[in-house]
Amino acid sequence: MSILNLLRIAFRALKRNKLRAFLTMLGVIIGVAAVIAMMAIGQGSKQSIQASLSSMGSNMITVMPQSNTPGSVRLAGSSIQTLKLEDIAAIKRLQSDNINGLSPVVSTSGQAIKGGNNWPTSITGISPDYLHIRQLVLLDGIMFSDNDVKKSAKVCLLGKTVIDNLFPDGSNPIGQIIRFKSIPFQVIGTLVPKGQSNFGQDQDDIILAPYTTVQNRITATNYLQSIYASAVSETASDAATQEITAAVRASHKLLPSQDDDFQVRTQAELISTISSTSSMLTVLLTAIAGISLLIGGIGIMNIMYVSVTERTREIGLRMSIGARGKDILMQFLIEAVMISITGGVLGVVLGVTSAYTISYFLHWPILISQSSIVISFVVCGVTGIFFGYYPAQKASRLDPIEALRYE
């Protein structure tokens, strides 16, 4: 018997019991819709987290001081003064192909004042590479130069939050003088707003100035809070991390037996940590959805058993006019697969619709991957075959004599 005829027979059998077929499908529909919607939400949030982390500079490498507990007294990282400008020089001397940006970071908080307006914020001392490392973009004006760094020039760049608070009338800050801790700074540039970070920090509440200016004129220190570097690519970030670690260790004259007195972190690590949390969530949600698909499959099996019993005489007749066991097996198997695949199609439609509805009303990010749709279809087909097989086999093994006389 050809596939086309088998499909026709299965279709007609289902049409005969429309409501029953639909109710059986419902289990599969709900299961597939749940899988699609859950994966869309899970992957959507994963993608949006990744995108916002990348916007912070996905190849960023941070070197921070860390206590090496010299006398069993642990100190807070910020009060440790182990990172020096010599460390920067040591990294620079590497001339590594893996590193394409390097900047010291010194920051201190204080009050910024412009005329009658003031705003509590912090100033970050950096070198010009910082913009590239953090993927900050100039909105207006210019970046200070290496020469400004050399001269400890009193120039700065402002983020949007600072501008809004110091220039509430909306006047152009470029060229104006502001004061930070009573030191006057000329504003030479403004930054494109970045909004909140994933951790809820306002990334626009910043004042950037040459690190020499901050060190010499404000904090009067010679140590660094951290060193920011950027790797040329995400794949190069591991190699860059190793090179930086080695350079800083050498610069700190650490013996091989001694632990690092600093730590090097990459953004890639953070991304993978957060992504794995998010993937775990997706797996969990999908597993729950998968269970409902399993229940849908059991529903199919149940109905197929009923159907086989109901149509025992039909099976007997078909056998008596020449249907082989295989023909009967295929007939019922295709019926089961038809239920599950039709349920799968409706489930995909429902799942995609509900994912878009959720994103429309709740503004959650969603991502409907083709693979989740393909996987759902395959799983549906397999569900149909798996749960349809035993009832179909039961039908194919009926004795035609008994089946014909079945009441």
Added chain:
Amino acid sequence: MAKKILELHELKREFVMGDMTVRALKGLDFEINTGEFVTIMGSSGSGKTTLLNILGCLDKPSDGSYMLDGIDVKSLNRDELAGLRNRKIGFVFQAYNLLPRTSALENVELPLFYNKEVSAEERKERAIKALDAVKLSDRFDHTPSQLSGGQQQRVAIARALVNEPVMILADEATGNLDTRTSYEIMALMQELNAQGKTIVFVTHEPDIAAFSSRTIMLRDGKLQKDSINEKPRSAKEALASLPESDDY
């Protein structure tokens, strides 16, 4: 010379039920030639049904041999038996066994679906021809529930004819019908027989047996009588002799 369609030799069928062995057929010997119209009769428990199942290749003998159109049925497996049923035998059942909610035409086409050698066009063509042969040309699209009992049985006969079997095997085919309709069916059977079809008709009604050319009587799993009916009654005449408006 008439060709042998059926050959039974020392045919036995035993059923094992727990410790007991029920001997349903205790050794049957007979032959049926092409073009014969044979009725198999017997009371309940005579082994009639068991014999029918074996003749229809739904069951196999425990002992002895059964040759259908030159093929030894005993040596075949399940799938081969199905193929044999498909090509050699046309079944007609007491309860018609038509597929519900399926048109007459598609019911008749059904056996051809299981015959790979028949194309879709040929299938339809042959089904139409078979329905013409049972005089139901105007009922192609009717479903069984829209047909009378006699019409349903005629659809079933068309279904038995469509595969051009060597033998039509009817199991109490008139059992559910009133006298007039029974006679109509028998008239059709006689007509088919006249066209050369071999018919084996299992019944318990002597009235029906009178229309056949040969009667085999079973009793207790054995052949009791095998008689040639020299002058079979014509079903057409019997039909004509029935009162015009009877209340059956």
